[in-house]
Amino acid sequence: MKLVDLMPVVDTGKCKGCKTCVRVCPVLAVKIEGKVAVVDLDRCRGCADCEQRCPEYAIAMVRRPEPVSVGVNVDELDYQRIRELCLKARFHPEQTVCYCTGTRADEVAGAILLGAKTPEDVSFMTGLRTGCKVECIEPVLRLLEAAGIHPEPVPDGWQWYGRTVTAWEIPEHVKQKYASRGFYFDEDIEILDRVVSAPLQGKE
Amino acid sequence: MRPPIAPIPPRQSMYGIDPSLVKTRVSELPGMTSVTLSELFPDLPPVIYPGDGGIAAVRKRTEEALKGIDMSRIKPGDSVNICASHHGFTLLGGEPYAEMLRTIRDAIEERTGCTNIRLRAGVGLRFRETEEYIRRYKLDEYFKGKAAGVAPVDEGVAIETEIGTLYGIKKIYDADWIVHAHNSDVREVHFHRMVDRAVKPFGMSYARIETRSTYHQNLGPRAANFIARAIFDSPFVQDKFAFACFLTVAPHGILGVDADNDLYSLNERITGVGCRYYGKMMTLLGEIDDCIVALDFPCPVVYVFSAGVVYANFAGANTDLFDLESPLPAYTWYTESFYGRKGFPLLPEIPKLNPAVRMCVHNYAWTGYPSAFFSEHIPTVVVGSEQADLFNRDPQNLNYMKHSVLSESTESAMDFARKATGVDKVLIFDGAPGGINLSPPLRDFLLSRAPEVNRRVEEELFPKWLRQRGVFATSAAA
Ligand code: SF4
Ligand code: SF4
Numbered sequence: 001m002k003l004v005d006l007m008p009v010v011d012t013g014k015c016k017g018c019k020t021c022v023r024v025c026p027v028l029a030v031k032i033e034g035k036v037a038v039v040d041l042d043r044c045r046g047c048a049d050c051e052q053r054c055p056e057y058a059i060a061m062v063r064r065p066e067p068v069s070v071g072v073n074v075d076e077l078d079y080q081r082i083r084e085l086c087l088k089a090r091f092h093p094e095q096t097v098c099y100c101t102g103t104r105a106d107e108v109a110g111a112i113l114l115g116a117k118t119p120e121d122v123s124f125m126t127g128l129r130t131g132c133k134v135e136c137i138e139p140v141l142r143l144l145e146a147a148g149i150h151p152e153p154v155p156d157g158w159q160w161y162g163r164t165v166t167a168w169e170i171p172e173h174v175k176q177k178y179a180s181r182g183f184y185f186d187e188d189i190e191i192l193d194r195v196v197s198a199p200l201q202g203k204e
Numbered sequence: 205m206r207p208p209i210a211p212i213p214p215r216q217s218m219y220g221i222d223p224s225l226v227k228t229r230v231s232e233l234p235g236m237t238s239v240t241l242s243e244l245f246p247d248l249p250p251v252i253y254p255g256d257g258g259i260a261a262v263r264k265r266t267e268e269a270l271k272g273i274d275m276s277r278i279k280p281g282d283s284v285n286i287c288a289s290h291h292g293f294t295l296l297g298g299e300p301y302a303e304m305l306r307t308i309r310d311a312i313e314e315r316t317g318c319t320n321i322r323l324r325a326g327v328g329l330r331f332r333e334t335e336e337y338i339r340r341y342k343l344d345e346y347f348k349g350k351a352a353g354v355a356p357v358d359e360g361v362a363i364e365t366e367i368g369t370l371y372g373i374k375k376i377y378d379a380d381w382i383v384h385a386h387n388s389d390v391r392e393v394h395f396h397r398m399v400d401r402a403v404k405p406f407g408m409s410y411a412r413i414e415t416r417s418t419y420h421q422n423l424g425p426r427a428a429n430f431i432a433r434a435i436f437d438s439p440f441v442q443d444k445f446a447f448a449c450f451l452t453v454a455p456h457g458i459l460g461v462d463a464d465n466d467l468y469s470l471n472e473r474i475t476g477v478g479c480r481y482y483g484k485m486m487t488l489l490g491e492i493d494d495c496i497v498a499l500d501f502p503c504p505v506v507y508v509f510s511a512g513v514v515y516a517n518f519a520g521a522n523t524d525l526f527d528l529e530s531p532l533p534a535y536t537w538y539t540e541s542f543y544g545r546k547g548f549p550l551l552p553e554i555p556k557l558n559p560a561v562r563m564c565v566h567n568y569a570w571t572g573y574p575s576a577f578f579s580e581h582i583p584t585v586v587v588g589s590e591q592a593d594l595f596n597r598d599p600q601n602l603n604y605m606k607h608s609v610l611s612e613s614t615e616s617a618m619d620f621a622r623k624a625t626g627v628d629k630v631l632i633f634d635g636a637p638g639g640i641n642l643s644p645p646l647r648d649f650l651l652s653r654a655p656e657v658n659r660r661v662e663e664e665l666f667p668k669w670l671r672q673r674g675v676f677a678t679s680a681a682a
Contacts, residue, residue, distance in 0.1 A: 002602065003602060005602075006597060006599065023359075024357045046599060047599050048599050049331075049357060052331040052332055052355070053331060053355060053357060053358070061597070063597075092542070092544075092550055094544040094545045094550065095541050095542065095550070096540060096541040096543065097421065097541065099537060099540060099541070099574040099577070100574045100599060100600045100601075100602070101602070102576070102603060104545065130599060131574060131599045131600045131602075132329040132573075132574060132599075132600050133357055133413065134329055134356050134357070134413045134416050134417070135413075135416060135417050135420045135421065135537065136417060136421070137413050137414055137417045138414065138417035138418055138421050138422050139417070139421050142422075158357060158358065158359050158360065160413065160414060161360055161362065161371050161412065161414055162362075162369060162371075162414065163414075164368060164369065164370055164371075164414050164415065164417075164418040164422065165367045165368045165370075165418065165422065165423075166422045166423070167422060167423045167424050167427055169367075169368070170367055170423075170427070170430075171366070171367070174366050174367060174430075178430065178433070180674040181399065181400070181673065181674045182397070182399040182400075182426065182429070182528050182672055182673040182674065183399065183426060183427050183429060183430045184424075184426040184427060184528060184531070185424075185427045185430070187426070187531065188423065188424025188425060188426050188427040188428075188531065189424065189427075191424060191425070191531050191532070191551075192424050194551060195542050195550055195551060198544075198550040198551055200544070200545075201544030201545050201546040201548060201550065202544060202545030202546060
């Protein structure tokens with residue numbers, strides 16, 4: 001759940017239409033119109049990525065007159081299906097996958113059950129990836145993949161490039177080669193597996 | 205009574221309140237004292253900074269360290285990226301790191317005739333942070349208009365590694381050669397566990413979001429450190445890597461400068477320094493049974509320094525952060541993610557945040573790092589409504605103030621903390637160079653425990669920590 005109470009304001013006098021903000025926005029809320037950036041405030045989730053990367057310092061974040069709360073209420077969905085999806089992606093359903101918004105794996109799974117097909121859809125519906133914008137892309141890609149969805153990166157965008165390796169996919173020869181260097185590959189898998197299969201806290 | 209040490213002053217930044225709003229430093233309150241780290245551990249080695257030689261000592265040591273470096277592959281017409289990270293600028297006011305960067309630039313130009321030398325400075329989660337440092341230390345002028353801050357959301361480049369495709373920041377690698385300019389301060393030991401410390405920026409400040417998310421979400425708390433090695437060992441990076449140059453840092457200051465064409469040799473050396481000296485400090489801080497913590501430093505909550513150690517480490521000092529047999533420190537993002545909806549760990553063995561921290565007085569610390577986990581689990585008093593407003597405007601900290609209380613002044617916050625906890629030990633995270641600002645009872649406590657901690661680290665823990673990392677005491681000799 002995220003309270004969106006900030007919004008960007010573009011200084012059209014400074015904006016050079018470089019598209020950086022368009023390329024980084026995690027919910028595709030920015031377009032270039034008439035050579036300047038225009039934000040769709042109904043889509044914007046107030047992450048400040050555009051403000052933080054604009055090379056011209058043309059964007060300021062201000063308070064929204066009417067904050068909006070976004071999130072997926074998992075209580076209204078079939079939790080068994082949510083749970084299955086999380087387990088398939090090797091997440092405990094209650095595991096936090098976005099540290100800034102506190103979004104849990106079950107909410108991402110819920111968004112997917114509600115029709116999310118891309119990381120941008122998931123961010124729009126849950127608020128995930130609209131805090132630091134850095135740490136939570138891979139859980140989203142893993143959960144989408146578990147649902148049989150293989151999204152394509154946004155053309156010409158820098159939002160994300162692709163799913164990467166997980167603990168369970170590290171090749172055995174790599175584990176062997178570096179066994180004495182302090183990486184503890186198999187021991188970490190054992191912990192991750194135990195977390196995934198731990199009992200639910202919120203439901204039981 | 206020993207007077208407090210002058211703390212690192214507040215800094216102008218978009219991530220912190222205006223320095224004029226920091227009316228009182230916690231160390232200025234009546235009755236505060238200090239202890240130097242050499243009083244605690246008399247066998248700490250000498251430092252070059254702070255010291256009589258001033259910042260010139262850093263230049264001199266950098267020049268000396270670079271004399272042994274082979275730069276013959278860099279040709280006059282080539283381009284070189286000196287890759288830096290925000291973290292170095294948080295050490296002892298930042299000038300030593302800035303001076304090392306300037307000196308590396310001068311040495312490359314002088315030795316190779318190459319003039320297309322750029323500074324590329326990566327960040328953590330505050331995308332403008334190194335842009336601020338570049339301005340502050342006038343590095344863009346020094347690099348002749350070729351200094352840039354880079355962020356993990358910037359355009360990426362795919363890097364093929366032993367464990368599949370990972371992604372770096374394109375601007376880090378857009379030169380013929382890269383020079384890795386970093387430091388050996390351990391800082392996030394809760395994440396990297398002093399495994400491949402020297403290599404870490406390749407998986408972090410030089411990396412795209414996919415890579416950083418892999419580190420923090422896909423591999424596990426110890427295996428994650430392999431990410432940086434996988435990227436560094438890739439043919440793509442090896443073809444560009446020229447050499448590394450590091451400030452070698454201990455909790456009480458800068459020991460010197462180390463450079464090497466072989467990053468892994470340098471890594472072995474700094475692993476020894478890090479485990480030994482930071483290990484002593486952290487083990488000693490882990491002895492504290494109860495205290496009030498005061499945050500008072502120009503960095504996000506987790507990164508404020510005391511005794512060269514960051515608050516995030518102290519919040520996990522109830523476990524041995526260097527012991528790799530213990531998988532989950534009380535604070536890492538894996539640990540945080542393993543708390544269920546009711547607010548308890550999903551596995552019984554997950555340690556709680558350091559119960560010795562009875563209350564946290566947030567006098568001055570920045571936004572720009574998700575910190576709600578701390579205020580949710582440690583009673584926190586934030587000083588000043590401007591600071592509260594700043595946190596409420598930070599997309600990474602929308603929940604921080606939900607769990608904190610507000611106090612109008614440093615005096616009233618500390619007074620409240622003392623009365624509410626009944627604790628008289630106060631540990632101040634204000635970056636006091638070479639020592640710790642603290643209350644007299646905590647000074648007495650630390651002085652009484654330090655000799656035994658010193659013995660335990662030297663005789664038992666340090667050898668074990670090195671063994672766990674496959675590092676031998678001879679190559680790690682400090
Ligand atoms: S990043 Fe800045 S300059 Fe570029 S299009 Fe967006 S608002 Fe305009
Ligand atoms: S979601 Fe973020 S990047 Fe997109 S318009 Fe809103 S503040 Fe800018």
